[in-house]
Amino acid sequence: MSITWLIFEILGTVAFAFSGAGVGLYRRMDIFGITVLAVMTGVGGGMIRDVLCGITPPTALTHPDSLLVSIGTALVVSFLYPFFRIPKRGKILISFLYHISDTIGLAAFTVTGVLTAFYTWPAYHYVLPAMLGLITAVGGGIIRDMMARRMPVVLYMDVYAIASVAGGLLMCILHGRMSLSLVSWIAFSFVLFLRVAAIHFGWQLYHPHRRMRR
Structure with a gap:
């Protein structure tokens, strides 16, 4: 894999491991539980991606850099x-840090998922790369939330998975028109922008239950 892929892989791993550790702290888990959540969030999506790509054993096990980074992040936190x-008034800050780390992880792993598709199956366009980007970006978070016994944020957080899909499709559109490194940073910034804007402006998808209440 390229240096660009490695940069986003480590960036996403640290960000998601931090968010996983944060959920473990919120659930008052011990250090083992916090580490498990951090590891599952940090490498879970990538392992699912690798299995779907036929990369077995997954990269996280054969080259355990991401695994060790996740464990280290959990221990530091x-x-x-x-x-x-x-203090209690600081809950807003905790929520802010969680959303920032989760957003960075979402954007970074969207890029690594799409890049993996480009490297593994260069002949495929749009659907395969975008779906691998999405799976890599949300897979770890789904495992984290299920282990913490809460509804996965991807199922109710507005403009979350959609931001990943949009970033993946943008990479597919720009692929071949400029350097892959530049395409990766543009897509990363685009996903960040969508998520931050959605949080700030309260952008929401269509919600049937809200419509029924009217």
Whole structure:
């Protein structure tokens, strides 16, 4: 894989591992539970992607850099947390940090998923790369939320999975028109913009239950 892929893989792993550790702290888990959530969030989506691509054993097991980064992130968060306790009024800050890390992970893993498709099956366009980007981006979060016994955010968080799909399709459109590294950074920034804008402006998808209440 290229340096670009490696950069986004590590960036996404750290961001998602941090969000997984944050959920573990919120659920008052011990250090093992926090580490499990961090690892599953950090490498879960990539492992699903690799299995679908026929890359077995998954890269996270044969080259465990991402696995070790996830464990390290969980340990750092766990040991530093007692020294940075935030008062009840600081819940907004905690929510902000969670959304930022989750958004960075979503954008970075969208890129790595699409890049994996480009490297593995260069003849396929649009559907395969975009779907691999989506699976890589949301797979770890789904595992995290199911293990924490809560509804996966991808099922109710507005403009979440859609942002990943849009970023993946943008990469497919720009692929071949400019360098792959530039395409990757453009798509990464695009997904970030969509998620941050959706959070700030409250963008929402069509919701049948909200319509029924009227």
